[in-house]
Amino acid sequence: MSTSIDKSTFVRGHLRGNGDITFAGRIEGDIAIDGELVIEASGLVGASVNATTVIARGAVRGDITATESITLENGARVVGNVRAPRITIEEGALVRGYVETGTSTGSKPAARATATAREAVPARVVASAPAPKVAPKAAPVPVPVMVPAKKAAPAKAVGRAPAPVVPALKKGAKAKRR
Amino acid sequence: MAGTIIGEGITIEGELSSDEDVVVRGHVRGKLNAKEGVVVEAGATVEADVSGGTMTIAGSITGNVSSNDRVDLQTGAKLVGNVKAARITIADGAQFKGSVDMDV
Numbered sequence: 001m002s003t004s005i006d007k008s009t010f011v012r013g014h015l016r017g018n019g020d021i022t023f024a025g026r027i028e029g030d031i032a033i034d035g036e037l038v039i040e041a042s043g044l045v046g047a048s049v050n051a052t053t054v055i056a057r058g059a060v061r062g063d064i065t066a067t068e069s070i071t072l073e074n075g076a077r078v079v080g081n082v083r084a085p086r087i088t089i090e091e092g093a094l095v096r097g098y099v100e101t102g103t104s105t106g107s108k109p110a111a112r113a114t115a116t117a118r119e120a121v122p123a124r125v126v127a128s129a130p131a132p133k134v135a136p137k138a139a140p141v142p143v144p145v146m147v148p149a150k151k152a153a154p155a156k157a158v159g160r161a162p163a164p165v166v167p168a169l170k171k172g173a174k175a176k177r178r
Numbered sequence: 179m180a181g182t183i184i185g186e187g188i189t190i191e192g193e194l195s196s197d198e199d200v201v202v203r204g205h206v207r208g209k210l211n212a213k214e215g216v217v218v219e220a221g222a223t224v225e226a227d228v229s230g231g232t233m234t235i236a237g238s239i240t241g242n243v244s245s246n247d248r249v250d251l252q253t254g255a256k257l258v259g260n261v262k263a264a265r266i267t268i269a270d271g272a273q274f275k276g277s278v279d280m281d282v
Contacts, residue, residue: 014190
Protein backbone atom coordinates (compact mmCIF):
# COMPACT_ATOMS: atom_id res chain seq x y z
CA MET A 1 0.00 0.00 0.00
CA SER A 2 1.63 3.23 -0.96
CA THR A 3 1.49 6.56 0.73
CA SER A 4 1.99 9.89 -0.88
CA ILE A 5 2.30 13.13 1.00
CA ASP A 6 1.78 16.01 -1.34
CA LYS A 7 3.54 19.34 -1.56
CA SER A 8 1.12 21.37 0.48
CA THR A 9 1.09 19.04 3.46
CA PHE A 10 2.90 19.79 6.66
CA VAL A 11 3.38 17.19 9.36
CA ARG A 12 4.47 18.20 12.83
CA GLY A 13 5.18 14.84 14.34
CA HIS A 14 6.61 11.58 13.17
CA LEU A 15 5.81 9.08 10.47
CA ARG A 16 6.05 5.33 11.10
CA GLY A 17 4.94 2.10 9.52
CA ASN A 18 5.30 -0.31 6.64
CA GLY A 19 4.90 0.59 3.06
CA ASP A 20 6.33 2.87 0.44
CA ILE A 21 6.11 6.61 0.86
CA THR A 22 6.50 9.36 -1.71
CA PHE A 23 7.13 12.47 0.28
CA ALA A 24 6.79 15.90 -1.31
CA GLY A 25 5.71 17.97 1.69
CA ARG A 26 7.27 19.15 4.90
CA ILE A 27 7.82 17.21 8.08
CA GLU A 28 9.29 18.43 11.32
CA GLY A 29 9.75 15.07 12.97
CA ASP A 30 11.43 11.89 11.90
CA ILE A 31 10.44 9.21 9.44
CA ALA A 32 10.99 5.56 10.32
CA ILE A 33 9.48 3.06 7.96
CA ASP A 34 9.93 -0.40 6.57
CA GLY A 35 9.80 0.25 2.87
CA GLU A 36 10.92 2.59 0.16
CA LEU A 37 10.97 6.30 0.83
CA VAL A 38 11.21 8.77 -2.01
CA ILE A 39 11.78 12.37 -0.97
CA GLU A 40 10.70 14.50 -3.90
CA ALA A 41 12.29 17.75 -4.94
CA SER A 42 9.81 19.79 -2.93
CA GLY A 43 10.19 17.58 0.12
CA LEU A 44 11.68 18.98 3.28
CA VAL A 45 12.51 16.62 6.11
CA GLY A 46 13.65 18.26 9.31
CA ALA A 47 14.83 15.23 11.25
CA SER A 48 16.28 11.80 10.71
CA VAL A 49 15.12 9.32 8.13
CA ASN A 50 15.19 5.57 8.51
CA ALA A 51 13.90 3.24 5.80
CA THR A 52 14.76 0.18 3.79
CA THR A 53 15.53 2.16 0.65
CA VAL A 54 15.79 5.92 0.39
CA ILE A 55 15.78 7.95 -2.81
CA ALA A 56 16.23 11.62 -2.09
CA ARG A 57 15.71 14.52 -4.45
CA GLY A 58 14.80 17.05 -1.82
CA ALA A 59 16.16 18.44 1.40
CA VAL A 60 16.90 16.51 4.55
CA ARG A 61 18.26 18.03 7.71
CA GLY A 62 19.09 14.94 9.67
CA ASP A 63 20.71 11.57 9.32
CA ILE A 64 19.59 9.21 6.60
CA THR A 65 19.96 5.53 7.45
CA ALA A 66 18.79 2.71 5.23
CA THR A 67 18.99 -1.03 5.59
CA GLU A 68 19.46 -1.54 1.84
CA SER A 69 20.43 1.48 -0.18
CA ILE A 70 20.40 5.24 -0.37
CA THR A 71 20.37 7.19 -3.62
CA LEU A 72 20.92 10.92 -3.54
CA GLU A 73 19.85 12.34 -6.89
CA ASN A 74 20.30 15.73 -8.44
CA GLY A 75 18.44 18.20 -6.26
CA ALA A 76 19.12 16.35 -3.03
CA ARG A 77 20.40 18.56 -0.23
CA VAL A 78 21.42 16.60 2.83
CA VAL A 79 22.88 18.02 6.02
CA GLY A 80 23.50 15.00 8.15
CA ASN A 81 25.10 11.59 8.07
CA VAL A 82 24.26 9.08 5.37
CA ARG A 83 24.58 5.40 6.22
CA ALA A 84 23.60 2.35 4.17
CA PRO A 85 25.14 -0.81 2.76
CA ARG A 86 24.99 0.81 -0.70
CA ILE A 87 25.06 4.51 -1.40
CA THR A 88 24.81 6.29 -4.72
CA ILE A 89 25.45 10.01 -4.90
CA GLU A 90 24.66 11.43 -8.32
CA GLU A 91 25.88 14.55 -10.02
CA GLY A 92 24.30 17.60 -8.44
CA ALA A 93 23.47 16.10 -5.08
CA LEU A 94 24.75 18.05 -2.10
CA VAL A 95 25.85 16.38 1.11
CA ARG A 96 27.37 17.76 4.24
CA GLY A 97 28.03 15.01 6.72
CA TYR A 98 29.59 11.68 7.28
CA VAL A 99 28.93 9.18 4.50
CA GLU A 100 29.36 5.55 5.37
CA THR A 101 28.73 2.55 3.15
CA GLY A 102 28.70 -1.05 4.21
CA THR A 103 26.95 -2.42 7.26
CA SER A 104 27.44 -0.72 10.58
CA THR A 105 30.17 -3.17 11.51
CA GLY A 106 31.81 -3.06 8.05
CA SER A 107 35.29 -1.78 7.35
CA LYS A 108 36.68 0.24 4.42
CA PRO A 109 33.90 2.78 4.31
CA ALA A 110 35.51 5.36 2.02
CA ALA A 111 36.69 2.91 -0.62
CA ARG A 112 33.26 1.65 -1.62
CA ALA A 113 31.31 4.92 -1.88
CA THR A 114 30.90 5.93 -5.52
CA ALA A 115 30.75 9.68 -5.33
CA THR A 116 30.69 11.91 -8.35
CA ALA A 117 29.46 14.98 -6.54
CA ARG A 118 30.94 17.19 -3.84
CA GLU A 119 31.16 15.16 -0.68
CA ALA A 120 32.47 15.72 2.80
CA VAL A 121 35.34 13.20 2.58
CA PRO A 122 38.04 15.87 3.15
CA ALA A 123 36.42 16.68 6.49
CA ARG A 124 37.26 13.22 7.76
CA VAL A 125 40.86 13.42 6.65
CA VAL A 126 41.40 16.73 8.42
CA ALA A 127 39.88 15.46 11.62
CA SER A 128 42.33 12.59 11.91
CA ALA A 129 45.45 14.73 11.37
CA PRO A 130 45.66 16.41 14.77
CA ALA A 131 45.18 13.09 16.58
CA PRO A 132 48.76 11.76 16.10
CA LYS A 133 50.13 15.11 17.27
CA VAL A 134 48.30 14.88 20.56
CA ALA A 135 49.59 11.39 21.42
CA PRO A 136 53.34 12.12 21.47
CA LYS A 137 52.70 15.23 23.57
CA ALA A 138 50.87 13.19 26.15
CA ALA A 139 53.70 10.66 26.52
CA PRO A 140 56.50 12.94 27.77
CA VAL A 141 54.21 14.76 30.22
CA PRO A 142 54.12 12.07 32.92
CA VAL A 143 57.86 11.37 32.65
CA PRO A 144 59.25 14.58 34.20
CA VAL A 145 56.80 14.14 37.05
CA MET A 146 58.02 10.66 37.90
CA VAL A 147 61.82 11.07 37.54
CA PRO A 148 62.53 13.59 40.35
CA ALA A 149 60.84 11.26 42.81
CA LYS A 150 61.80 13.06 46.02
CA LYS A 151 60.49 16.37 44.90
CA ALA A 152 57.52 14.86 43.20
CA ALA A 153 56.28 12.87 46.20
CA PRO A 154 54.84 15.88 48.01
CA ALA A 155 53.45 17.07 44.70
CA LYS A 156 51.65 13.76 44.33
CA ALA A 157 50.40 13.97 47.87
CA VAL A 158 48.97 17.40 47.10
CA GLY A 159 47.12 15.87 44.22
CA ARG A 160 45.63 13.10 46.28
CA ALA A 161 45.09 14.40 49.79
CA PRO A 162 42.99 17.40 50.79
CA ALA A 163 44.95 20.67 50.70
CA PRO A 164 44.86 21.78 54.38
CA VAL A 165 46.25 18.44 55.61
CA VAL A 166 49.16 18.09 53.20
CA PRO A 167 51.33 21.15 54.00
CA ALA A 168 51.77 19.88 57.54
CA LEU A 169 52.91 16.47 56.40
CA LYS A 170 54.94 17.73 53.50
CA LYS A 171 57.83 19.04 55.56
CA GLY A 172 59.18 15.70 56.48
CA ALA A 173 56.51 13.80 58.32
CA LYS A 174 55.84 11.60 55.32
CA ALA A 175 59.50 10.81 54.75
CA LYS A 176 59.95 9.63 58.35
CA ARG A 177 56.87 7.45 58.24
CA ARG A 178 58.04 5.84 55.06
CA MET B 179 -2.91 12.86 -8.08
CA ALA B 180 -3.46 15.94 -5.95
CA GLY B 181 -3.71 15.33 -2.29
CA THR B 182 -2.15 13.32 0.41
CA ILE B 183 -2.77 9.63 0.84
CA ILE B 184 -1.79 7.98 4.08
CA GLY B 185 -1.41 4.31 3.20
CA GLU B 186 -2.58 1.31 5.18
CA GLY B 187 0.48 0.44 7.19
CA ILE B 188 1.46 4.00 7.98
CA THR B 189 0.95 5.85 11.25
CA ILE B 190 1.34 9.58 11.62
CA GLU B 191 1.66 10.84 15.15
CA GLY B 192 1.37 14.55 15.40
CA GLU B 193 -0.30 17.32 13.48
CA LEU B 194 -1.05 16.92 9.83
CA SER B 195 -2.15 19.93 7.84
CA SER B 196 -2.72 20.09 4.15
CA ASP B 197 -3.94 22.56 1.57
CA GLU B 198 -5.42 19.77 -0.47
CA ASP B 199 -7.41 16.57 0.05
CA VAL B 200 -6.35 14.00 2.57
CA VAL B 201 -7.24 10.34 2.23
CA VAL B 202 -6.50 8.26 5.30
CA ARG B 203 -6.13 4.52 4.96
CA GLY B 204 -3.74 4.11 7.84
CA HIS B 205 -3.65 5.75 11.25
CA VAL B 206 -3.44 9.35 12.31
CA ARG B 207 -3.04 10.35 15.93
CA GLY B 208 -3.00 14.00 16.87
CA LYS B 209 -4.67 16.57 14.69
CA LEU B 210 -5.77 16.65 11.09
CA ASN B 211 -6.52 19.85 9.20
CA ALA B 212 -7.25 19.88 5.55
CA LYS B 213 -8.36 22.79 3.42
CA GLU B 214 -10.16 20.47 1.04
CA GLY B 215 -11.91 17.16 1.64
CA VAL B 216 -11.03 14.42 4.06
CA VAL B 217 -11.77 10.78 3.36
CA VAL B 218 -11.29 8.23 6.10
CA GLU B 219 -11.53 4.85 4.46
CA ALA B 220 -12.72 1.60 6.00
CA GLY B 221 -10.03 0.18 8.25
CA ALA B 222 -8.45 3.54 8.90
CA THR B 223 -8.35 4.98 12.38
CA VAL B 224 -8.07 8.63 13.22
CA GLU B 225 -7.57 9.59 16.85
CA ALA B 226 -7.60 13.27 16.29
CA ASP B 227 -9.71 16.33 15.88
CA VAL B 228 -10.42 16.66 12.22
CA SER B 229 -11.27 19.84 10.41
CA GLY B 230 -11.67 20.54 6.76
CA GLY B 231 -14.09 20.57 3.91
CA THR B 232 -16.19 17.62 2.82
CA MET B 233 -15.74 14.64 5.10
CA THR B 234 -16.46 11.12 3.96
CA ILE B 235 -16.03 8.69 6.77
CA ALA B 236 -16.05 4.92 6.44
CA GLY B 237 -13.47 4.19 9.09
CA SER B 238 -13.10 5.11 12.70
CA ILE B 239 -12.66 8.61 14.12
CA THR B 240 -12.22 9.38 17.78
CA GLY B 241 -12.26 13.11 18.04
CA ASN B 242 -14.26 16.12 17.05
CA VAL B 243 -15.07 16.71 13.44
CA SER B 244 -15.56 20.17 12.05
CA SER B 245 -16.46 20.70 8.44
CA ASN B 246 -17.30 23.75 6.43
CA ASP B 247 -19.27 21.65 4.01
CA ARG B 248 -20.80 18.26 4.67
CA VAL B 249 -20.08 15.17 6.72
CA ASP B 250 -21.09 11.73 5.45
CA LEU B 251 -20.86 8.77 7.79
CA GLN B 252 -21.02 5.63 5.68
CA THR B 253 -21.94 2.09 6.70
CA GLY B 254 -19.20 0.73 8.88
CA ALA B 255 -18.09 4.14 10.04
CA LYS B 256 -17.53 4.77 13.71
CA LEU B 257 -17.43 8.28 15.06
CA VAL B 258 -16.98 9.11 18.73
CA GLY B 259 -16.89 12.85 19.01
CA ASN B 260 -18.82 15.97 18.18
CA VAL B 261 -19.68 17.04 14.69
CA LYS B 262 -19.98 20.60 13.50
CA ALA B 263 -21.12 20.84 9.92
CA ALA B 264 -23.72 22.49 7.76
CA ARG B 265 -24.94 19.17 6.37
CA ILE B 266 -24.68 15.63 7.66
CA THR B 267 -25.76 12.19 6.61
CA ILE B 268 -25.50 9.11 8.77
CA ALA B 269 -25.97 5.87 6.86
CA ASP B 270 -27.65 2.82 8.29
CA GLY B 271 -24.95 0.77 9.95
CA ALA B 272 -22.79 3.69 10.93
CA GLN B 273 -21.97 4.10 14.61
CA PHE B 274 -22.00 7.53 16.15
CA LYS B 275 -21.73 8.94 19.62
CA GLY B 276 -21.52 12.65 20.07
CA SER B 277 -23.33 15.87 19.49
CA VAL B 278 -24.27 17.41 16.20
CA ASP B 279 -24.17 21.13 15.62
CA MET B 280 -25.50 22.20 12.25
CA ASP B 281 -25.18 25.91 12.77
CA VAL B 282 -28.89 26.33 13.12
